[in-house]
Amino acid sequence: MKLAAKSSQVTKYSRYVLWLVILLTAITTRFFELTNKPIHFDESINGWFVLQMGKVGFYKYDPNNYHGPLYFYILQFFEFLWGRSIATLRAVPATFGVLSVMLFSFGFLRSRLMQGTALLLVLLSPAFLFFGRSGIHEMPFVFFQMLFALGILRWGEEQDNKSLDLLLVGLFGMMTLKETFALTIASFLVGILFLGPKEWRKQLSWQKLRDAWSVGTTALVAFLLIFFVAFFTGFMRNPSGILDFVKAFLPWMKTGMGETGHNKEFLYWVKTLWVAEPLAIIGIVMAFVGLFMRDAPLRLMSAFSLTHLLLYSLIPYKTVWCILSLVWGFYFVLALFIQKVWTDRPQYKWAFVAILLAVAPLQLRSDYEAVYRVPISFQHPYVYVNSTYELKNLQELILAKLEEKPELRSQIIQIGMKEQWPWPWVLRFLSGVRYDLCGRTVQPHALVYLCDNQDRLTVEAELSERYMRIAIPMRQSKETSLVYLQKNIFDGSYHGDYELVGPEGDIK
DSSP, rough: OOHHHHHHHHHHHHHHHHHHHHHHHHHHHHTTTTOOOOOHHHHHHHHHHHHHHHHHHHHHOOOTOOOOHHHHHHHHHHOOOOSHHHHHHHHHHHHHHHHHHHGSSOOOSOOOHHHHHHHHHHHHOHHHHHHHHSSSSSHHHHHHHHHHEEEEEEHHTTTTTHHHHHHHHHHHHTTTTTHHHHHHHHHHHHHHTTTTTHHHHOOOOHHHHHOOOOOOHHHHHHHHHHHHHHHHHTTTTTTTTHHHHHHHHHHHHHHHHHHOOOOOTTTHHHHHHHHHHHHHHHHHHHHHHTTTSSSSHHHHHHHHHHHHHHHHHHSBOOGGGGHHHHHHHHHHHHHHHHHHHHHHOOGHHHHHHOOOOOHHHHHHHHHHIIIIISSSOOTTTTOSSOOOHHHHHHHHHHHHHHOGGGGGSOEEEEEESSOOTTTHHHTTTOEEEEEEOOHHHHHHSSSSSEEEGGGGGHHHHHSSOEEEEEEEEEEESEEEEEEEEEEHHHHTOOSSSSSSSSSSBBBB
């Protein structure tokens, strides 16, 4: 008996150690060198929204923005704790990235093998790593998608109040983050249809719902409804926000189907996964097989994942970060498939594992290229319309000079390009920033001018002193922009190539 008790205690401690190792690995991979890539313009826009919240007192939901309020309130809380910085912008998704890994360490489902496999796939997924370190809505949204999926899968096993709680919290999170929750719900409805009449009778009845419902579930529904209304109405200071939540689907559908500059071909997602997320490609293949399996959870997740992929593929508007909403479903399929093979076809289990291990190095290489390589490869498909390292270096140069000489903070900086982000957030603390287009107005004696190439002659005709003219690309796949730095201020600080321009004539 003593040996059995001691063995049980050792096993218990081993589980705690393993849980701690997984947690530390998740934190390290999500937070290590969190600021190693240039700020994306979407990150700066999100930061700007939070700045406006500080002025107005709440987030005013805009149906044309296609994003719900929850992310901004969480970001505002993080900024309250740690201040405004690019690290804080990215700490929110990084935190949800850690939670998305640790989610599978809890016993929501019966199969530890399924949950352990899903945990490992999510931990090492290039999409989860890259977009889990980007200050946008995607990672929190996917966390709640997976919470919702776990609720559905648990309901197939238990039909208890914990299943309902997972479903409700997942639904609340999705609805308060992105309008694309509608695609997730529609895809799960298709998955439920694939369960067939036998599973419907087994799982779906008012009696089962009544038995699973508890006082705690009622309290949770009330709590979530209160916060849903509060978030969308700006804590009742913008009552029309609730109606705007419904109205948002019209502009969202118009953007999704119209010509926006982000339109891609039907096979864009599959081609991107082939390069960046090869294990997800295996998941797609297994999902087609899973549609015809007797295993109900596998059939449901296979139908869901393929429908989700189909809907996203049919929509012309495609920004690469949405791929995060697709990969996790196929990782669920892979995890369920491994569980199925392990229990029902043990003679094939090592062959299946060998296939996954053979592909894993490609997955890890994608991780390194997209997340940790310095400089980050702009050839990687996950790096999309991102700010360049040249912009990052320029930003650091200007901020360092303002730190060195605080008296310069009152001088004018003209952001005169058509594409002005991320500068409004980067220079948020300055009062002298002007956003007049250089082709229309040239502010006199500005410390810095940022202008489009076609405005060169207009700008230089108005210069009354010497400037260092630099041509740099501000954003991936865009033409270069012109930067003018006051020579007497920045001379000796900037060490790249430049030309001197000003009233004395051009001197190289």
